[in-house]
Amino acid sequence: MKNILVVEDDIDIHNLIKEILEKEQYKVFDSYSGTECLLLEKEKIDLILLDLMLPGLNGEEVIKRVKNIPIIVLSAKSSYDSKVNVLLSGANDYITKPFNKDELLARIKVQLRLSENKMEDSLELKYKDLNLNLDTRNLSLKDKSVQLTKTEFAIMKQLLINSGSVVTKSRLLDLINIDTEDCDENSLKVHISNIRRKIRKLTDVEYIEAVWGIGFKMCD
């Protein structure tokens, strides 16, 4: 039985989420503000669902403080918040409101699974011979390593988290431009290309594969 802390001040949304989660056998802890929410740490929270627009303490502060609990940010895409990019280095995932029930549950599962694996060696995401250091943004393979930029890191992290399945282009685009609407796939193409070039410095093996019309995935 997993404990999930829901930090959301809008009562309707809060209750909706709570209902969804409890139906899936999660134990839900409620918080309606940022300051309040941190006291709940002693409850062995396994995951935090965090609304960005909080009264009192703002969401970004919460993310800074909470270190070893996965955080999924709930963000209203319409709300202009150019700093969300920054948040992504701290938060583990995010979902835009209005969100889809199944997507929410799927992402929760991913994060819970990840954090179970992370317990031991934390700080690193691995796939085959590839290691991504979540702290330094360093991507390494055996003795070689390259440094990823903020955006490259966000993309790579997402691909690694979902390794095995496809990550859609629109999902990746959200990581880059959460506040723009003009889905610029061109930019994404370039980032992927740059990541590939960096991986080529480490090995000749292909690691990132395109899935036509859908998105990208880690090669099997």
Place this chain on the structure above:
Amino acid sequence: MKNILVVEDDIDIHNLIKEILEKEQYKVFDSYSGTECLLLEKEKIDLILLDLMLPGLNGEEVIKRVKNIPIIVLSAKSSYDSKVNVLLSGANDYITKPFNKDELLARIKVQLRLSENKMEDSLELKYKDLNLNLDTRNLSLKDKSVQLTKTEFAIMKQLLINSGSVVTKSRLLDLINIDTEDCDENSLKVHISNIRRKIRKLTDVEYIEAVWGIGFKMCD
């Protein structure tokens, strides 16, 4: 088994901390005011967790009086206390409330480890050829040395303590401006620049490296 003295007047926070520490096998001594806390020195306290807003004696006084025990200050960032800067020369570290459990434990470990090492070779933080005297704030390399200012020292100390990993800008900013909100990265840049200039007086080798978009670290 290490003894930790918790000086905190808010009973909820106090108990929360106590619970966290005892779960980690620390022996906890309680104090709910500043005056009271000084009586406990005879207990062979290894570390003090100190809330700044104390009834009676204020936190700064406590720091002045306690000499050879590491002190970690708990400070509410929102609370305006313009003299907190001064504290940093006396306190060994600090954490802003609301704080994160793992961060708290990590910082405690660092301080305990440091103070154990200090027993022997006293008072110096080393990295490669660089030596930072924690008492005089003197930074030296071989026969040359320079004097750091309070802020430069706080930054350098943080980088040295975490040498090997990145220290985020926001963490470093907290060291400078604990009571202002206008996260002024410019100021930080200038301090880093000044530190670098001083190191340049000692050697041509680069010691501080920027990690784009994240913060700074000691060069590998």
Place this chain on the structure above:
DNA sequence: ACAAAATCTTAAGCTTTTCTTAACCATTTT
């Protein structure tokens, strides 16, 4: 308490890194 010295912050201009745009070609789908 006052003046001098040291330190810190602000602001500007410059450099470097990163991101986006756009062009061009290859591959896949219709």
Place this chain on the structure above:
DNA sequence: AAAATGGTTAAGAAAAGCTTAAGATTTTGT
């Protein structure tokens, strides 16, 4: 074959970092 998607590259724009200097603030010495 045409249209759409993917890949690479290069150039310009934007963002982040570096340094310097001047003004503000704090500390220190008398």
